[in-house]
Amino acid sequence: MSEESTAVTHPFLDLPPLSAARFASIEDRVARLLDTRQDVVIMQGEALLPLEGAIRGTAGPGTTALNVITGPYGQTFGDWLRDCGATVIDLAVPFHTAVRAEQIREAFAEHPGIDFVSLVHAEAATGNTNPVAEIGEVVREHGALFYLDAVASVGAEPVLPDAWGVDLCVIGAQKAMGGPAGVSAVSVSERAWARMAANPKAPRRSYLSLLDWKERWIDGGRAALLHAPAQLEMLALQACVERIETAGLDAVMARHARAAAATRAGAVALGGLEPYVHEAQDAAPVATTLRTPPGVVAADLVSRSLEADPALPLAAGGGALAQEMIRVNHYGADATPGAVRSCLAALGGALAGKGLVVDLGAALGAVEDAWR
Ligand SMILES: *Cc1c(COP(=O)(O)O)cnc(C)c1O
Numbered sequence: 498m499s500e501e502s503t504a505v506t507h508p509f510l511d512l513p514p515l516s517a518a519r520f521a522s523i524e525d526r527v528a529r530l531l532d533t534r535q536d537v538v539i540m541q542g543e544a545l546l547p548l549e550g551a552i553r554g555t556a557g558p559g560t561t562a563l564n565v566i567t568g569p570y571g572q573t574f575g576d577w578l579r580d581c582g583a584t585v586i587d588l589a590v591p592f593h594t595a596v597r598a599e600q601i602r603e604a605f606a607e608h609p610g611i612d613f614v615s616l617v618h619a620e621a622a623t624g625n626t627n628p629v630a631e632i633g634e635v636v637r638e639h640g641a642l643f644y645l646d647a648v649a650s651v652g653a654e655p656v657l658p659d660a661w662g663v664d665l666c667v668i669g670a671q672k673a674m675g676g677p678a679g680v681s682a683v684s685v686s687e688r689a690w691a692r693m694a695a696n697p698k699a700p701r702r703s704y705l706s707l708l709d710w711k712e713r714w715i716d717g718g719r720a721a722l723l724h725a726p727a728q729l730e731m732l733a734l735q736a737c738v739e740r741i742e743t744a745g746l747d748a749v750m751a752r753h754a755r756a757a758a759a760t761r762a763g764a765v766a767l768g769g770l771e772p773y774v775h776e777a778q779d780a781a782p783v784a785t786t787l788r789t790p791p792g793v794v795a796a797d798l799v800s801r802s803l804e805a806d807p808a809l810p811l812a813a814g815g816g817a818l819a820q821e822m823i824r825v826n827h828y829g830a831d832a833t834p835g836a837v838r839s840c841l842a843a844l845g846g847a848l849a850g851k852g853l854v855v856d857l858g859a860a861l862g863a864v865e866d867a868w869r
Contacts, residue, residue, distance in 0.1 A: 515728045521719040523731060526738045527682045530651075530746065531666065533658045535684040538710045539734070541727045544648045544669030547683035549577055550705040551665040554693040555613065555642060558582035562613040563604050563641070565596050567627060568620030569815060570646055578615065581698065586611065592623040592818075595779035598631035605639045613642045619650035621672060621826065622815055624786030625774050626650065633661035642692055648672060648681070652741065653753035653783040653828060664689040673753050673783050675829030676737030679730035683707065749832075753782040756827035756837055759867040760785040763841045766863035768855050769793075769848045773822055786814070787823040787844075793851055795823045801850060802843035809840055834868050 520539070528537040540547040552574060556562060560583035564575040567590055578585045586608050590596045596616075605611055614636045619626040629645060636643045644665045647656045652673030658666035664686040670676025685707065693699045693708050700706040713723055741749050757780060764770045764787050773786035789795045796813035803809060810831040814822030825840050827833075838861055845855040 509729055512728060512732075515726050515731050517720055517722050519735075520722060520726055520731065523735045523738070524682070524719075526735070526742070527668070528684070530738060530741065531656055531658055531668070531684055532660070533666070533684045535658060535666075535686050536690070536711070536715055537682055537684050538707060538715070539680055539682045539731070540710075541680055541724075541730075542704070543671075543678055544646075544667055544681035546705065547667045547681050547707070548574070548646055548648075550700065550707050551644060551667060551683055551685075551689075552577045552615070553581055553705055554699040554707045555644070555665065555689060555696060556581040556583045557696050557698045560584065560613050561608065561610040562586065562615060563588060563601070563608070563611045565601070565614070565616045565627070566590070567596055567617055567625055568592055568623035570617045570620065570622070571615070574615045574617075574644075574646070578613075583613070584610075592620075592625065593773055593775050595625050595627045595774075595776075596632070598628060598635050601632050601635045605635065605641075609639075611639065611641055613644065615644045615646075617646040617649075618656065619647075619653065619781035619783050621649040621781070621784045621824070621828070623773070623818075623822075624781050624784055624824065625779050626654065626781040626783075629663070630657075630661050633663060637662040642689060649781065649783045652746075652749055653781065653832075654750055658684045658686075670734055670737050671829075673749070673828045673832070674737050674741060677730045677733035680727055680734050685711075750782070752832045753828060755834075755868050756832040757782045757785050759834065759837045759864040760787075760825050760827055760840070762863040762867040763837060763860040764844075766856065767841055767845050767848075767860035769853045770823070770844065783826075783828045785825045785827065787825065789821055789823060790848075790853065793848070793853070795819055795821055798844065798847045798851075799823055801847035802840075805843045805846060806839060809843055810836060811840055811843070834864060837864055837868075 648669040651668040669681040671678035770787040774780040796819040810826040813819040
């Protein structure tokens with residue numbers, strides 16, 4: 498065989514290197530998506546990388562952090578903050594609701610030393626969403642640094658770091674953006690950069706370091722990358738942002754809002770299941786959580802539903818929530834009436850198999866009405 502005939506090209510392989518200019522242009526497009534003038538750094542790992550890097554960069558023994566817990570991620574952030582030596586005030590709210598700006602105001606009144614606030618915008622794991630705009634006003638009044646996990650909200654509802662005064666806004670593409678999971682991004686305000694520069698414990702020469710990207714990438718005019726980028730994931734991120742731009746971000750968000758409303762209405766009409774998040778305004782557009790009836794184990798109901806169709810975007814809650822919580826992950830390509838109908842049909846079948854009375858016709862009618 499000649500050498501030519503063995504050199505088979507492959508769409509994922511043998512690509513030209515991803516240039517610094519291309520990398521910077523993808524960062525700029527992500528910045529436009531967030532309507533931000535802050536620096537946007539694309540991190541070469543899943544969103545936990547910038548989530549942890551931003552906390553370790555800005556928090557230290559002198560930090561007093563208000564850590565809002567509305568789901569499992571808030572718990573993790575509190576652990577990182579404590580590990581950094583910060584004094585942490587946990588504000589936990591039940592997973593069936595959202596935190597109110599008034600609760601943040603009360604926390605500042607009680608602990609005037611708070612200079613850092615960590616918040617998860619929407620929690621795919623619990624299905625709630627928090628009023629970031631109102632909370633941002635309170636945080637700004639007190640001059641604290643505002644850290645936001647917007648991984649599960651971006652693409653499903655507005656995420657506006659500049660308008661809301663968010664200093665560190667972390668996103669990932671794998672949920673409502675319908676993109677890759679292996680790269681992520683964080684927007685960083687001038688204040689946040691200053692906090693990191695003054696923090697002797699901020700990671701440097703480390704994969705977790707945001708300061709490395711500031712000093713060696715941004716301050717160098719984004720001319721040379723720190724290391725070989727995750728090329729395929731970067732191309733996928735670019736394609737995903739392009740697809741959102743083509744459809745229109747508003748249209749993508751509207752699709753998620755409809756999917757959430759339709760799932761909620763459909764589940765109520767089906768019978769047996771209840772929306773886990775009590776008030777519709779506290780329910781996240783990215784994913785809908787449902788509570789199983791007494792005596793029905795959610796993980797069991799989900800595995801029966803997946804027997805019918807393993808591709809359905811259904812999951813049981815994590816940990817202890819696997820007893821009572823079902824997650825309908827109607828995001829990205831699954832933010833469609835078809836996916837919502839299929840999930841409800843499968844859950845209805847599984848409930849009927851347990852001897853419960855369900856009305857699938859009513860559920861599908863409610864989905865149709867809510868989708869309009
Ligand atoms: C999904 C999600 C992440 C990223 O976690 P993965 O489980 O790796 O997808 C981070 N924060 C929140 C709030 C999320 O919902």
